[in-house]
Amino acid sequence: MSAPEPMDIHDQVHAFADGELSVEEADAFREHLGTCETCQADLDDILQLQALGGQLAQVDAKASVSGAVAPASRVEAAPVRAFRPAWSRRRNWVAAAALSGSLAAVFAVVVLRTRNTGSDETQLLALAPTRSLEARLSWAGASAHRPYGVLRSGDERPRELVPLQMLAKLEAQGDLQGLAVGHLLRGEREQAADYLQRASSSPDVDSDRAVVALTKGELESALILLDGVLEKHPQHAQALWNRALVLHELGLDALAAEAFDAVALLGEVGWAQEAKERAAVLRRQLDGRRGAWESAQQAGRVLALEGTPFPDEVARAVPGTARNWFNIAVWTAPSAEHVKALLPLARVLDAHYGGETMARYAERVATLDFQRRGPLAARFRDVLLGKFDGAKLAPLAKEFAGTAHQDILLGLLPLAGGLPAHLDVYEQAAKSLGDAWLTLNVERERALAEYARGDLAGAEARLLRAVSACESAKADYRCGQLEHLLAHIYKDEHRLVESREHALAGLQWARQSQEWKLQADLLLVLGDLARFRNAFALTRAYLGEQALRDRSCSARRHVHESLASLHVFALQPKAAREELQKAPSCDVPFFLNGGLVLADLARLDPKPGDVEQVREGLKKLDAAGWLRPGEKVIATHIEGRAVIGSDREAGRALLRKAIDEGSRLGSQDPVAAKARAYSYSSLILDAGSTGDWAGALTLFAEETGVAAPTRCALGVEVHDERTLVAARGPAGELLGHQDASRRSPDFDVAALVPPAMASALKPCEHVHVFARYPVHGQAGLLPPELAWSYDTGRKPTAPGVSAPRPLVVYDVDAPASLGLPRLRSWELSGGPSPRRVELTGAAATPSRLLAELxxxxxxxxxxxxxxxxxxxxxxxxxxxxxxxxxxxLTAGEVRKQKLKGAPVVLLGACQAARTAPYLHAPWSLPVAFAEAGARAVIASPIDIPDAEAGPFFARVMERIRAGASAATALRDERLRELSARPDSWVKTVVVFE
Known part of the structure; x- marks a missing residue:
C-alpha cells in the first residue's frame, strides 16, 4: 500500500485549528500563516464558527427551556472539530448556512476587512441580524448596517453575543477600538470606555467614545466629542448619526431631524433609508405638536370673538391654552346664552384638571345681569381686537372693582397694559373666584413687578411658594410659566444649577401640556445657561433648536447675538460679526448681549461706525424702557468698553460710573455686580496698555476691598486676546507685562508669568496673588519654591470663639449609589484634643458638618x-x-455660613479647588469657605491619590500649628516632597487667603 501524498500546506488550516498537527508541522504552518492572507482568512472563519456553535447551543438551550423550540428540532452544540466546508478563496462576506429549525436566522456571520498594526487583517464578529444599539459604531468590524431591534420588555441592557475568543484576538493585535466595540456590544460599557480612553484619538475613535458616553447618559460629553469630529469632518457618517441621537435624547428634535437628513444625503446602503425614516418621524411628531398648539390658539380666538365651539380633542391635547381661552371667552361673552354655550368645554377641562371649577364658574356668570356686564365685556373685546383706548382703563378698573363683574378685569388689566399699576385690583378679582389657576397668575404678575424693579430676592421667594402650590393644584401651564420666570431670575443671579433645574422642570411641564411657545422660551434660557458656563456644544444645540422652532424677531435676534458672543469668546471676530449681521432688527438695533459683542468687535475687528452704533443702540434700548436697574449699569459699562479704545478719558469715566452704580445697587442686583466686575477688568487692561502697573495693581486690590499692595504682590488678568501680569517685588519695585497675542481661549497657566518676573519675586516670604477668572484657583501659576496664595478679599475678623476647636471629617459613608471606593482611614494629626469634633461614617452628613463649622x-x-x-x-x-x-456639600451652602473661629480649612478631596466658569467672579469651594470667614483654605483642583494625601496634608497642618502661614507651610512641605519626587501631585495644591 503506497504512502499517502503529503498534504498541501494550505489544506492544513483545519488541522492546525483543531490541534491535529505535530509540533514540527504546527511551527511550519505558523511561519506560513504569517504571509498567507488566504489561510489567515480561513482560520478566522473556522474560529468564528466554533464560537458561533457554542453560542447557538446556549441560545437553543434557553429556547428549549422556555418551550420555544421542540426537542426534536434542537441543534446540538458544535463539537470542538467544526465541519470543514469548501470555502471560497475570493470573498469579503461569508454567511453561515445550513442551520436547522428556527435558529437559522438568529445569527449572521459578518467578515469585514480592516487595517490593524500596519497590515491587513480580517476580523469576524458573530452579530445578530438586527442591532442592539441605536448608535452607529465606526470600527469597521461592526459598522455595517443592520436594522435596529430590541425587546420591548426592557429587562436588560441591550447586548450581543461577542465571543471571548474574538476579544482575546483583538487584544493580542492591540486593536483597542475593536476591543472596546466588542465589550460595548456585550453590554460592558465601563470596559469599552476604558479601552477607548487608551486608544489613539481619531475621528472614528472619538465617534465611538461618544457612543459610550451616550449609552451612559452623558449627553453633553457625547455632543462635545461629536461636534469635534464634525468640525473637521463634516460628512463623518457615524458622527452625524450619533449626534442626531444625542439631540433627540436632549429633546431637540428639529435639530435631530436635520442631522438625520445629512446622513440620508450620504446615500449609504441601509443607513440612508433608516435616517430618512427617522427624520420623517421626528418631523411628523414636531408638526403634530406645533399644529396642536396653533390649532388651539386659532380655536380659542374664534371661540372668544365669534362663539365657534372649541374642539374637544384640541382641548384635551393642549389643555392649558384651552383653559386660558375659556376664561377669555367668558370675559367677552355678550350674553348669558353665550356663556352657557361654553359649558361643554368647561366640562372637558374639568375632566382634565379635576373638580368642577370651570363649569361652576360658567354657571355663576350666566346668572349675572348682562345689561350691567355687557359694556365691560365689550371693552374687553376691543382689547382683543386692538381697538381699546388705554385712557379709559383706570376709570373702568375703579368702576368694576369689587363688583360681581370684576372677573373681566383679570383679562382686561394685563392685556391692556394695566399691570403692575393695578395689581391690588387684579389680586382682589382673582381671589374672589377662588380659582388657583388665576391666583397663581397673580403671584406670577407680582413676581414680574418685583423683578422689573430689581427685587430679585423677593421675586424668588414668591415664585418658590407659587411653584409648590402649583404642583398640588396640577395647573400644568401655570407651573411651566412660573418655572420659566424662576429660571430666568436664577440665570440673572448666575445661579446656574438652580436655573437649569427650574428650566428643565418648566420644559417638562410645557412638553406635557404641548405649550409650543413656552417650550421655545425655555430653550432660550437653557441656551444662555450653557453659554454662561462655556459649554459651546450645548449652547449651539439649544440655540440651534430654538432657531428652527421660533421665528419671532426677538427670538431670532437673541439666538444670533448669543452665537456671536460664542465666536467672540473663541476669538473669532469675523465669524462673530457675520453672525451679528444675520440678526434681524426688532424695534431696537440690538439687545444687551449684542451690544457687548459689538463693543468687543470695535476692538477686535474694528469697522467705521462701530462705536457710534453702540452708543446709538444703547440710547434706543433705554428709550424703549426695556432696561431694568442692573441692565442700565450694564449699558453704561458697554458704552465705556466700546469708547475707551478711541477716547480713553470718556471711556474711563463711563466705566467708573458703572462701578459706582454697581456698588450702589450692591449684591441685591447680580446684573449690576457683573457690570461692576466687567468694568474693573476693562480698567485694569487699559492701565496695562499704558504701562501703569501700579494703577493696575491698585484696581485689583480695590475690586476685592483691600489696600493697594506695596510689595510682594502679583495681579493677573486674562480676557479675550489680552493678557496682563503686574507685580510689586520684595522692595516694592514695579514689574509688568501685557500683550494681545492670544488667538485661542485656551492658555497654559504656568506660562502666564514671565520667568524674569517670577525670579524677581523669589525673595518674597509670601506673594499675594490677585487673579480673576479664568486664572483664579489654577495650580502652577508660580514656581513651587515660592510661598504664594490667591487673595480672596478682606481678611476675616479675629476668631469669635474662646478656645481651639478642631473639626475633622473622615471615613465618610458616601452614598452607595455613587459607586465610590472607600477611602483609607486617616491618622489624625495634632495629637489628642478634648475639644476636637470628629465626624465619621453615617454621621458625617452635610447638615451636621455645616452646623459644626x-x-x-x-x-x-x-x-x-x-x-x-x-x-x-x-x-x-x-x-x-x-x-x-x-x-x-456645595459652595453655595458653605458661603451662607458664618465661621466664627476663622479657621484654616484643609480640603483633602479630589478637585476641591475646581473653579466654576464664571466670567465676572471666581467661584469655588475654597472661595466659599473664605467668604464664610476662613482665614486660609488649602485644596487642589485635580484628582489626588488617597494613600499619599493624608500624610502630606498632616505635615502641612503640623507646620501651620507651629506658627507658619498656610502658604509658607505648604511651600516648605511641597519642596520637601518634590526633592524626592519632582513630578509629585503636591505641585497642584493651592492656598486661598
Missing part, C-alpha cells in the same frame, strides 16, 4: 470630591446621605 478653629475634611454640574457649578464634597438622600 460655625465654631471650628481648624477644619480638615477628608472625603471624595466630585464635579457634578447637575448639583453644583463648582466642585462639591461627598458627605454621608441625609434621610432625604441629600449628600452634597
Amino acid at each position: 460655625a465654631e471650628a478653629t481648624e477644619v480638615e475634611i477628608h472625603a471624595h470630591g466630585l464635579v457634578n454640574l447637575g448639583v453644583s457649578d463648582a466642585s462639591l464634597l461627598v458627605m454621608a446621605p441625609e434621610a432625604g438622600g441629600r449628600y452634597a
Whole structure:
C-alpha cells in the first residue's frame, strides 16, 4: 500500500485549528500563516464558527427551556472539530448556512476587512441580524448596517453575543477600538470606555467614545466629542448619526431631524433609508405638536370673538391654552346664552384638571345681569381686537372693582397694559373666584413687578411658594410659566444649577401640556445657561433648536447675538460679526448681549461706525424702557468698553460710573455686580496698555476691598486676546507685562508669568496673588519654591470663639449609589484634643458638618470630591446621605455660613479647588469657605491619590500649628516632597487667603 501524498500546506488550516498537527508541522504552518492572507482568512472563519456553535447551543438551550423550540428540532452544540466546508478563496462576506429549525436566522456571520498594526487583517464578529444599539459604531468590524431591534420588555441592557475568543484576538493585535466595540456590544460599557480612553484619538475613535458616553447618559460629553469630529469632518457618517441621537435624547428634535437628513444625503446602503425614516418621524411628531398648539390658539380666538365651539380633542391635547381661552371667552361673552354655550368645554377641562371649577364658574356668570356686564365685556373685546383706548382703563378698573363683574378685569388689566399699576385690583378679582389657576397668575404678575424693579430676592421667594402650590393644584401651564420666570431670575443671579433645574422642570411641564411657545422660551434660557458656563456644544444645540422652532424677531435676534458672543469668546471676530449681521432688527438695533459683542468687535475687528452704533443702540434700548436697574449699569459699562479704545478719558469715566452704580445697587442686583466686575477688568487692561502697573495693581486690590499692595504682590488678568501680569517685588519695585497675542481661549497657566518676573519675586516670604477668572484657583501659576496664595478679599475678623476647636471629617459613608471606593482611614494629626469634633461614617452628613463649622478653629475634611454640574457649578464634597438622600456639600451652602473661629480649612478631596466658569467672579469651594470667614483654605483642583494625601496634608497642618502661614507651610512641605519626587501631585495644591 503506497504512502499517502503529503498534504498541501494550505489544506492544513483545519488541522492546525483543531490541534491535529505535530509540533514540527504546527511551527511550519505558523511561519506560513504569517504571509498567507488566504489561510489567515480561513482560520478566522473556522474560529468564528466554533464560537458561533457554542453560542447557538446556549441560545437553543434557553429556547428549549422556555418551550420555544421542540426537542426534536434542537441543534446540538458544535463539537470542538467544526465541519470543514469548501470555502471560497475570493470573498469579503461569508454567511453561515445550513442551520436547522428556527435558529437559522438568529445569527449572521459578518467578515469585514480592516487595517490593524500596519497590515491587513480580517476580523469576524458573530452579530445578530438586527442591532442592539441605536448608535452607529465606526470600527469597521461592526459598522455595517443592520436594522435596529430590541425587546420591548426592557429587562436588560441591550447586548450581543461577542465571543471571548474574538476579544482575546483583538487584544493580542492591540486593536483597542475593536476591543472596546466588542465589550460595548456585550453590554460592558465601563470596559469599552476604558479601552477607548487608551486608544489613539481619531475621528472614528472619538465617534465611538461618544457612543459610550451616550449609552451612559452623558449627553453633553457625547455632543462635545461629536461636534469635534464634525468640525473637521463634516460628512463623518457615524458622527452625524450619533449626534442626531444625542439631540433627540436632549429633546431637540428639529435639530435631530436635520442631522438625520445629512446622513440620508450620504446615500449609504441601509443607513440612508433608516435616517430618512427617522427624520420623517421626528418631523411628523414636531408638526403634530406645533399644529396642536396653533390649532388651539386659532380655536380659542374664534371661540372668544365669534362663539365657534372649541374642539374637544384640541382641548384635551393642549389643555392649558384651552383653559386660558375659556376664561377669555367668558370675559367677552355678550350674553348669558353665550356663556352657557361654553359649558361643554368647561366640562372637558374639568375632566382634565379635576373638580368642577370651570363649569361652576360658567354657571355663576350666566346668572349675572348682562345689561350691567355687557359694556365691560365689550371693552374687553376691543382689547382683543386692538381697538381699546388705554385712557379709559383706570376709570373702568375703579368702576368694576369689587363688583360681581370684576372677573373681566383679570383679562382686561394685563392685556391692556394695566399691570403692575393695578395689581391690588387684579389680586382682589382673582381671589374672589377662588380659582388657583388665576391666583397663581397673580403671584406670577407680582413676581414680574418685583423683578422689573430689581427685587430679585423677593421675586424668588414668591415664585418658590407659587411653584409648590402649583404642583398640588396640577395647573400644568401655570407651573411651566412660573418655572420659566424662576429660571430666568436664577440665570440673572448666575445661579446656574438652580436655573437649569427650574428650566428643565418648566420644559417638562410645557412638553406635557404641548405649550409650543413656552417650550421655545425655555430653550432660550437653557441656551444662555450653557453659554454662561462655556459649554459651546450645548449652547449651539439649544440655540440651534430654538432657531428652527421660533421665528419671532426677538427670538431670532437673541439666538444670533448669543452665537456671536460664542465666536467672540473663541476669538473669532469675523465669524462673530457675520453672525451679528444675520440678526434681524426688532424695534431696537440690538439687545444687551449684542451690544457687548459689538463693543468687543470695535476692538477686535474694528469697522467705521462701530462705536457710534453702540452708543446709538444703547440710547434706543433705554428709550424703549426695556432696561431694568442692573441692565442700565450694564449699558453704561458697554458704552465705556466700546469708547475707551478711541477716547480713553470718556471711556474711563463711563466705566467708573458703572462701578459706582454697581456698588450702589450692591449684591441685591447680580446684573449690576457683573457690570461692576466687567468694568474693573476693562480698567485694569487699559492701565496695562499704558504701562501703569501700579494703577493696575491698585484696581485689583480695590475690586476685592483691600489696600493697594506695596510689595510682594502679583495681579493677573486674562480676557479675550489680552493678557496682563503686574507685580510689586520684595522692595516694592514695579514689574509688568501685557500683550494681545492670544488667538485661542485656551492658555497654559504656568506660562502666564514671565520667568524674569517670577525670579524677581523669589525673595518674597509670601506673594499675594490677585487673579480673576479664568486664572483664579489654577495650580502652577508660580514656581513651587515660592510661598504664594490667591487673595480672596478682606481678611476675616479675629476668631469669635474662646478656645481651639478642631473639626475633622473622615471615613465618610458616601452614598452607595455613587459607586465610590472607600477611602483609607486617616491618622489624625495634632495629637489628642478634648475639644476636637470628629465626624465619621453615617454621621458625617452635610447638615451636621455645616452646623459644626460655625465654631471650628481648624477644619480638615477628608472625603471624595466630585464635579457634578447637575448639583453644583463648582466642585462639591461627598458627605454621608441625609434621610432625604441629600449628600452634597456645595459652595453655595458653605458661603451662607458664618465661621466664627476663622479657621484654616484643609480640603483633602479630589478637585476641591475646581473653579466654576464664571466670567465676572471666581467661584469655588475654597472661595466659599473664605467668604464664610476662613482665614486660609488649602485644596487642589485635580484628582489626588488617597494613600499619599493624608500624610502630606498632616505635615502641612503640623507646620501651620507651629506658627507658619498656610502658604509658607505648604511651600516648605511641597519642596520637601518634590526633592524626592519632582513630578509629585503636591505641585497642584493651592492656598486661598
